[in-house]
Amino acid sequence: xxxxxxxPAQEKVPEEKELGAGKKVLIxxxxxxxxxxxxxxxxxxxxxxxxxxxxxxxPTSSEEILTPTPTPTSxxxxxxxAGKGKPTFTPTPTLTPTPTVKQKILSSSTSLDGFRSxxxxxxxxxxxxxxxxxxxxTRGFVSFDLGDIPxxxxxxxxxxxxxxxxxxxxPYGVGGSLKVDHLxxxxxxxxxxxxxxxxxxxxxxxxxxxxxxxxxxIVTDQVKDDLxxxxxxxxxxxxxxxxxxxxxxxxxxxxxxxxxxxxxxGNTPQLVVKxx
Numbered sequence: 487x488x489x490x491x492x493x494p495a496q497e498k499v500p501e502e503k504e505l506g507a508g509k510k511v512l513i514x515x516x517x518x519x520x521x522x523x524x525x526x527x528x529x530x531x532x533x534x535x536x537x538x539x540x541x542x543x544x545p546t547s548s549e550e551i552l553t554p555t556p557t558p559t560s561x562x563x564x565x566x567x568a569g570k571g572k573p574t575f576t577p578t579p580t581l582t583p584t585p586t587v588k589q590k591i592l593s594s595s596t597s598l599d600g601f602r603s604x605x606x607x608x609x610x611x612x613x614x615x616x617x618x619x620x621x622x623x624t625r626g627f628v629s630f631d632l633g634d635i636p637x638x639x640x641x642x643x644x645x646x647x648x649x650x651x652x653x654x655x656x657p658y659g660v661g662g663s664l665k666v667d668h669l670x671x672x673x674x675x676x677x678x679x680x681x682x683x684x685x686x687x688x689x690x691x692x693x694x695x696x697x698x699x700x701x702x703x704i705v706t707d708q709v710k711d712d713l714x715x716x717x718x719x720x721x722x723x724x725x726x727x728x729x730x731x732x733x734x735x736x737x738x739x740x741x742x743x744x745x746x747x748x749x750x751x752g753n754t755p756q757l758v759v760k761x762x
Contacts, residue, residue, distance in 0.1 A: 585762035594755035596745040598629035602680035619737025630757040639761040644709035649753035655738030661726030663694035668708040
């Protein structure tokens with residue numbers, strides 16, 4: 487008979503013991519996860535606090551924490567934004583100063599004013615006379631020295647002024663208006679000057695009436711011409727528009743005061759010059 491070997495029966499692990507070991511593992515894992523979670527949360531909130539620049543701690547340093555003040559930015563003016571964003575500039579006009587106008591009143595030269603007649607007669611020491619009688623026609627003359635006008639002066643206006651002091655007959659009725667010639671007859675008034683050629687003839691009317699008063703004529707261009715051509719004098723001749731002999735011996739004449747003031751009016755000839 488064969489011997490039968492009886493093996494001992496395998497011991498069973500109680501079920502409760504297996505469950506207890508599993509719980510221990512789970513608890514250990516939960517603890518590990520809790521530790522990891524707390525650490526990660528601390529790191530997260532710490533990083534967030536740093537990024538936002540906040541702290542619950544009061545500074546221990548004596549330095550004051552300053553909040554930077556924003557730098558103001560100026561807005562462009564409407565002028566700067568006009569024209570596609572490019573600034574526009576309005577130029578300031580340059581003002582030209584107004585020159586100061588000065589005035590000189592020049593007196594006529596004695597012995598260079600008077601009258602000459604068509605018959606070769608005349609006088610340079612009496613009055614300035616123009617007219618006619620049965621025998622002759624008379625023309626008057628006046629001269630002004632320009633030496634008192636400053637060199638380089640700009641002439642604005644020049645006015646010839648003669649004072650009509652006496653009338654004989656009807657000179658304006660028979661002769662019309664009194665005309666002015668611009669001429670140069672030099673440093674002496676003689677017989678030839680009655681008919682000497684003028685620089686400009688009858689360029690202006692002095693008067694056309696018998697009133698005893700100042701008679702004015704603008705002679706600006708003529709004075710400018712004298713200065714431009716280096717003449718030392720401005721000289722003028724007066725005569726009636728219509729010149730013919732007639733009437734009687736007394737005649738028809740207009741008398742003007744001369745530099746000698748022989749008629750006693752005190753209103754001797756003037757050349758009023760405005761310049762700057």
